[in-house]
Amino acid sequence: MQAQAVKSPSLPKSFKQTIPSAAYELEMTLVPGDDSKKMHAFYMSTTEVTWEAFDVFVFGLDGTDTDAKPATGKPADAVSRPSKPYIPPDRGFGHEGFAAICVSAKSAEEFCKWLSVKSGRGYRLATEDEWEYAARGGAETRYPWGDDAVRSREFAWTDANSEGTTHAARTKQPNGYGLYDMIGNAREWVEGRDGQPVLKGGGYRDGAESCTVSARWPFEKTWQATDPQIPKSKWWLSDGSFIGLRIVCEAVGTAVVPAGDPLAPMKQAPGQPKPGEETPTAPAKPKETGK
DSSP, X not given: OBOOOOOOTTSOSEEEEXXXXXXXXXXXEEEOOBGGGTBOOEEEESSOOBHHHHHHHHXXXXXXXXXXXXXXXXXXXXXXXXXXXXXXXTTTSOOTTBBOOSBOHHHHHHHHHHHHHHHSSOEEEOBHHXXXXXXXXXXXXXXXXXXXXTTHHHHOOOTTTSOSXXXXXXXXXXXXXXXXXXXXXXXXXXXXXXXXXXXESOOTTSOGGGOXXXXXXXXXXXXXXXOOSSSOOSSBOTXXXXXXXXXXXXXXXXOOOOTTOTTGGGGOOTXXXXXXXXXXXXXXXXXXXXX
């Protein structure tokens, strides 16, 4: 059964976020709002965040930008970055076009802060409610494709077809909103309903039956079991090869929109003319007459 989503005619269906110092753009897809569900419109990354974007953040390939400042007023280089991984975090699964994995909740959150500073937009992790709404793609079913797992091979990489590894993004069918791998491939960090980070969507080693839209996985210490560091890394999950991230960007109201941004029209300042309209002129003041 399809839910009736509120159309957002003034919002572009997607936009591409340039990643600093990389010949790569992260595509963001519009998830339309639905007043009946008290859900606002927002943008979500079309795929899980891939290594092309995450590498720039991890290895500081963007250089130092001391001029840009986040909403906190702190310089951009005050944004925390992960420690360098001591083993290849991609686990040999694949790099270009593959989901960044072994990522802790802190790494995911700091990536959002970093990209917000660099882009001038407001990026963050989805809330659990936002993620479930987006994952259903306009449907009212247990999975994006229906109420049973029979068609999972068409949409998801799970233990039934993954052969024990993640796969390149966009190699399965998208959901109704055009989002790929919302189920399977890599679990994704969100802000849980209790305010704590939680994983959604399931991954390549999970059974399709357990990867319903409502399924959730709180943090487990076993995801760092083989980390030799004391204390354990707060940035990397040594045993989390099935854990990645997906990000969202506010569509209206809170995102900081840089000049020339494709989202700029919806950030129209009160009293300012819309694109194509003439600037209103103030009425002429009456001429003063001599006494």
